[in-house]
Amino acid sequence: MKSILLSILVFLSFSSNINSQNITADTTYSSIATEKIFRIIQPGKAPALTIQLSGYYDIGLMDLASADNKNLSVTDFYNGRGFGTRNGLGVSLTGKIRLHKKGNVRLNLTGAFHRIETNVLSTESKIGNVNYNVISGAIGFENCFTPDRKFKPYIGFDIIASSIKGSAVLKIDTATTNLTIKNSFRVGAGVNFGFEYALSNTFGFNLGLKVQHLNIFKKENKTSSNPNETYLNDDKVTTPAPYTGLKQFVFTSANLGFNFYIGHKAKK
Secondary structure (H helix, E strand, O other): OHHHHHHHHHHHHHHHHHHHHHHHHHHHHHHHHHHHHHHHHHHEEEEOOEEEEEEEEEEEEHHOOOOOOOOOOOHHHOOOOOOOOOEEEEEEEEEEEEEEOOOOEEEEEEEEEEEEEEEOOOOOEEEEEEEEEEEEEEEEEEOOOOOOOOOEEEEEEEEEEEEEEEEEEEEEEEEEEEEEEEEEEEEEEEEEEEEEEEEOOOOOEEEEEEEEEEEEEOOOOOOOOOOOEEEOOOOOOOOOOOOOOOOEEEEEEEEEEEEEEEOOOOEE
């Protein structure tokens, strides 16, 4: 009888120790798990407004790349077979406005300046140089695939209105002609893609590519009474005229810049 009672007491003591250990372990585990789970499920929030400041390196395409290896062909430029340029530099300021709570669709409003030249970042050629100053305003839409996260890839489309003017220095033998390219208004379009990365809830950077065709609409040819002045003159011609011919103002740009976020909470 004594041995039976002793066995029962030993069993109850052992069970009590196990239960006590399990309760302590479970309490500690529950506390840690709750904190980690909260961090995982905590939702992000897409920014209500993104302000993007970017710098560009522009590469001319089609007729905007008519300077071969940064050497201007004065004959081709005079006959309207190209714009006489090659590359350029630019800067833009864009406001990206969230159109709904999720935030992946954004309205983009952009102001930009580009300078396209024959000899950007290099010395002037011996036969001359052509340059264009482009002031543009654009409105468009963008799809950001993960707006509430730190890494935000996007793709977008813009309608672009541009004011284009410039100048040229043309050297033929010993003669030099200084030509003014008067202001011309054109309407075009652009597509862009890239990504943003939020370093904090208020600041980040962006990297992307953009292709712009600035003179899809409003092409025209105009003449000036001053022989040292011309216009963009990019429409079809029936009668040949100096600096006049069908031309496309197209370039692609690599951009790098900074983003400033308002109302943003990036999800990990």
